[in-house]
Amino acid sequence: MAESFDPTTAPTLADIHAAAERLAGVAVTTPVLSSPVLDARLGGRLLVKAEPLQRTGSFKFRGAYNRIALIPEADRARGVVAFSSGNHAQGVAAAAQMFGIPAVIIMPADAPQLKIANTRSYGADVILYDRATADPSQTREAIGARLAAERGLTLVRPYDDAGVIAGQGTVGLELAAQAQAMGLTIDAVVICCSGGGLAAGVAMAVTASMPMAEVWTAEPVGFDDMARSLATGERVANDLRSGSLQDSLMAVMPGEITFPLLTGRQARGAVVSDAEAQAAMRDAFFHLKLVVEPGGAAALAAALSGKVPTAGRTVAVIASGGNVDVATYCAAIAG
Amino acid sequence: MAESFDPTTAPTLADIHAAAERLAGVAVTTPVLSSPVLDARLGGRLLVKAEPLQRTGSFKFRGAYNRIALIPEADRARGVVAFSSGNHAQGVAAAAQMFGIPAVIIMPADAPQLKIANTRSYGADVILYDRATADPSQTREAIGARLAAERGLTLVRPYDDAGVIAGQGTVGLELAAQAQAMGLTIDAVVICCSGGGLAAGVAMAVTASMPMAEVWTAEPVGFDDMARSLATGERVANDLRSGSLQDSLMAVMPGEITFPLLTGRQARGAVVSDAEAQAAMRDAFFHLKLVVEPGGAAALAAALSGKVPTAGRTVAVIASGGNVDVATYCAAIAG
Numbered sequence: 001m002a003e004s005f006d007p008t009t010a011p012t013l014a015d016i017h018a019a020a021e022r023l024a025g026v027a028v029t030t031p032v033l034s035s036p037v038l039d040a041r042l043g044g045r046l047l048v049k050a051e052p053l054q055r056t057g058s059f060k061f062r063g064a065y066n067r068i069a070l071i072p073e074a075d076r077a078r079g080v081v082a083f084s085s086g087n088h089a090q091g092v093a094a095a096a097q098m099f100g101i102p103a104v105i106i107m108p109a110d111a112p113q114l115k116i117a118n119t120r121s122y123g124a125d126v127i128l129y130d131r132a133t134a135d136p137s138q139t140r141e142a143i144g145a146r147l148a149a150e151r152g153l154t155l156v157r158p159y160d161d162a163g164v165i166a167g168q169g170t171v172g173l174e175l176a177a178q179a180q181a182m183g184l185t186i187d188a189v190v191i192c193c194s195g196g197g198l199a200a201g202v203a204m205a206v207t208a209s210m211p212m213a214e215v216w217t218a219e220p221v222g223f224d225d226m227a228r229s230l231a232t233g234e235r236v237a238n239d240l241r242s243g244s245l246q247d248s249l250m251a252v253m254p255g256e257i258t259f260p261l262l263t264g265r266q267a268r269g270a271v272v273s274d275a276e277a278q279a280a281m282r283d284a285f286f287h288l289k290l291v292v293e294p295g296g297a298a299a300l301a302a303a304l305s306g307k308v309p310t311a312g313r314t315v316a317v318i319a320s321g322g323n324v325d326v327a328t329y330c331a332a333i334a335g
Numbered sequence: 336m337a338e339s340f341d342p343t344t345a346p347t348l349a350d351i352h353a354a355a356e357r358l359a360g361v362a363v364t365t366p367v368l369s370s371p372v373l374d375a376r377l378g379g380r381l382l383v384k385a386e387p388l389q390r391t392g393s394f395k396f397r398g399a400y401n402r403i404a405l406i407p408e409a410d411r412a413r414g415v416v417a418f419s420s421g422n423h424a425q426g427v428a429a430a431a432q433m434f435g436i437p438a439v440i441i442m443p444a445d446a447p448q449l450k451i452a453n454t455r456s457y458g459a460d461v462i463l464y465d466r467a468t469a470d471p472s473q474t475r476e477a478i479g480a481r482l483a484a485e486r487g488l489t490l491v492r493p494y495d496d497a498g499v500i501a502g503q504g505t506v507g508l509e510l511a512a513q514a515q516a517m518g519l520t521i522d523a524v525v526i527c528c529s530g531g532g533l534a535a536g537v538a539m540a541v542t543a544s545m546p547m548a549e550v551w552t553a554e555p556v557g558f559d560d561m562a563r564s565l566a567t568g569e570r571v572a573n574d575l576r577s578g579s580l581q582d583s584l585m586a587v588m589p590g591e592i593t594f595p596l597l598t599g600r601q602a603r604g605a606v607v608s609d610a611e612a613q614a615a616m617r618d619a620f621f622h623l624k625l626v627v628e629p630g631g632a633a634a635l636a637a638a639l640s641g642k643v644p645t646a647g648r649t650v651a652v653i654a655s656g657g658n659v660d661v662a663t664y665c666a667a668i669a670g
Contacts, residue, residue, distance in 0.1 A: 289387035289657035322624035
C-alpha cells in the first residue's frame with residue numbers, strides 16, 4: 001500500500017484493515033466501558049469506547065502512526081510537520097519518536113499548557129502561532145507549508161488525509177468487534193467531530209459490519225460546521241475561531257475527504273454546550289472512572305443530554321481524549 | 336461446589352477458576368494499562384490492572400458476587416448482610432440487586448459520602464455505626480452477627496471467606512493471562528491490602544502460572560498490620576482505627592484465612608504515605624486517564640515511590656478502586 005498510496009483520496013475499508021495490522025501491538029485496543037447507572041438513567045444501553053486510555057491520551061495516535069508508516073522511507077527519515085491544537089500534536093510527536101524521526105509541531109499559543117508540554121515531552125520541536133491572526137502568511141497552514149518545503153518535511157494533516165482517516169477508523173473496527181462479542185448490535189454511533197477524520201473513519205468501519213447503525217457527529221455550540229453542513233449537504237464554515245471549552249473540536253469547516261464519507265452514510269449532527277460537555281465529564285468521573293477532556297466528552301454529552309435518542313437502543317459513543325488541565329477538570333467534575 | 340462449599344477454609348486454585356466462570360459476562364474483564372512516560376521514569380515495565388473500571392468501581396464486586404452465588408438458594412432468598420467502609424458495601428449491594436435479594440449494609444458513619452450514596456443507589460438498606468465505639472455490642476461485627484441471626488441473613492465477610500477470596504483472585508487470573516498475551520512475565524505483583532482478600536487471591540492466581548513472581552502488599556502508614564505481620568510471621572493488629580486518607584485500607588489485622596496464603600508465597604509488605612498515594616492518583620490522572628481513589632492507589636504508589644523495585648523489571652500493580660469524592664480527588668491531582 002505504501003508504494004501506491006494517495007493520501008488525497010478517500011480511504012477504503014481495506015485501508016482501515018491495513019491500518020489495524022500496522023497498529024497491532026503498537027496502539028492500545030481500548031476497552032468499551034459501560035455503567036448500569038447510566039444505562040438505567042437513559043433506558044438504553046450505552047457503550048463508551050475509551051480512547052483516553054490510548055497512547056498519548058487520545059485516538060490521534062492511531063492516525064498519526066498509520067500516516068507516518070505510509071511515508072516512503074527516504075522521505076520519512078527527513079521528518080514530519082503537523083499543526084494541531086493539541087491531541088494531533090501529541091499523536092504525531094509520539095509516533096515520530098517511535099519511528100526515530102524529527103517532528104515539528106505548530107500549535108496555537110492558546111492551546112492548553114498540558115498539551116504543549118506533553119508534545120514537547122515526546123521530543124518534538126514546538127512552534128507557537130496566534131490562532132486569531134489576520135496575516136495569511138502566519139496561519140498554521142502557511143507556516144506548515146513553508147516548513148514542509150524548506151526542510152523536506154512531510155506534512156501530516158490532522159484529518160483530511162486517507163492514511164489518517166484509515167488510522168482513526170481502527171477505533172470503529174474495534175468497537176464493532178467488541179459490541180459483537182457482547183452480543184450487541186449498535187443502533188447509533190456518536191463521534192466527537194472537528195474536521196471529521198475520526199467521524200469518517202469510524203462511520204466507515206462501523207457501518208461496514210452494522211449497516212443499519214445511525215451515524216452522529218457531536219460538536220460544540222458555535223463550532224457546529226459539520227452539523228450545519230450535513231443538514232444542507234454543503235460544506236460551510238464556522239464564524240468563530242476560538243472560545244470553546246471543547247478546545248479539541250474547533251476546526252473551521254468539514255474536510256474535503258471526510259465530508260462525503262459522512263454524507264454517504266446519512267450522518268446527522270448533534271451540537272452540545274460546554275455545560276453539557278462538563279456534565280458528561282462529571283458522569284464519566286463518577287460512573288466510568290475515566291478522565292475525559294471537554295472536547296473528548298462531546299459524544300457522551302450528546303447521548304446523555306438526549307440529543308441522540310437512547311431509549312431502548314444500544315448507543316455507542318467515542319470518548320475521544322483525556323488530555324485536560326487539573327483546573328479545567330476539577331471545575332467540570334465539581335458540577 | 337455450592338453444595339460442599341466451606342467458606343471458612345482456604346480456597347483452592349480450582350475455586351478461583353470456578354469463580355471466573357461464574358463472573359464471565361457479569362464482571363468486567365478490566366484492562367491492563369501502561370504509560371511510556373511512567374515506564375521511562377521507572378526504567379522498567381509497569382502494568383496497571385484497572386479495577387476502577389470494574390462494576391461498582393472496585394474489585395469488591397467480584398468477591399461479593401461469587402460469594403452470593405455460593406449461598407444455597409433457599410438461604411440466599413432471605414438476603415445478605417455485610418459490613419464495610421465502602422467498596423465491599425457497594426459490591427455486595429450491587430451483586431444482591433442482580434440476584435434480586437435483600438441486602439443490609441453496615442457502614443461506618445465517617446465513610447465517604449459518595450460510597451454511602453452509591454450503596455443506597457443499589458437498593459441496599461444502609462445502617463451507620465461509630466467506627467471509634469468502645470461498646471463491644473456496637474462494633475460492626477456485633478451488629479452484623481445480630482442481624483444475621485435475627486433475619487436469617489447470610490453474612491458476606493469482606494475478606495476472610497473462601498468464596499470472597501476466590502472471587503478477588505479472578506483479578507490475578509486475568510492479569511497473568513493479559514501479561515502473557517503481551518509476551519511478559521511478571522517479576523513482582525503489588526496489591527492494595529486491607530484484610531488481605533484481594534492480596535491472597537491475586538497471589539494465588541499469579542504465582543500459579545508465574546511461580547517466580549514476587550508478591551507485595553501495599554498499605555497506608557499507620558495501618559501496616561500486614562507488613563508487620565509478614566515481617567514477623569505472626570498476625571498483629573493496628574493501634575489506629577481511623578485517620579487515613581486511604582479509607583479503604585483500614586482493616587484492624589490480617590485475616591485468619593488470608594494471612595497464611597500470603598506467608599506461604601513469601602509476600603512482603605510495602606507501606607505508603609497518604610502523600611505518596613495522592614502522587615500516584617495524580618500520575619494516574621495525567622498518564623493513565625484513570626480515576627483512582629486514595630486506597631486504590633496504594634500499590635501504584637508503592638511502585639512509583641520506589642518501595643517495590645522496578646528497574647529492569649515487569650511490575651504489575653492492582654489499582655483496586657476509584658470511588659472518591661470530588662474534593663478529595665481534586666486535592667490529590669492538584670499536587
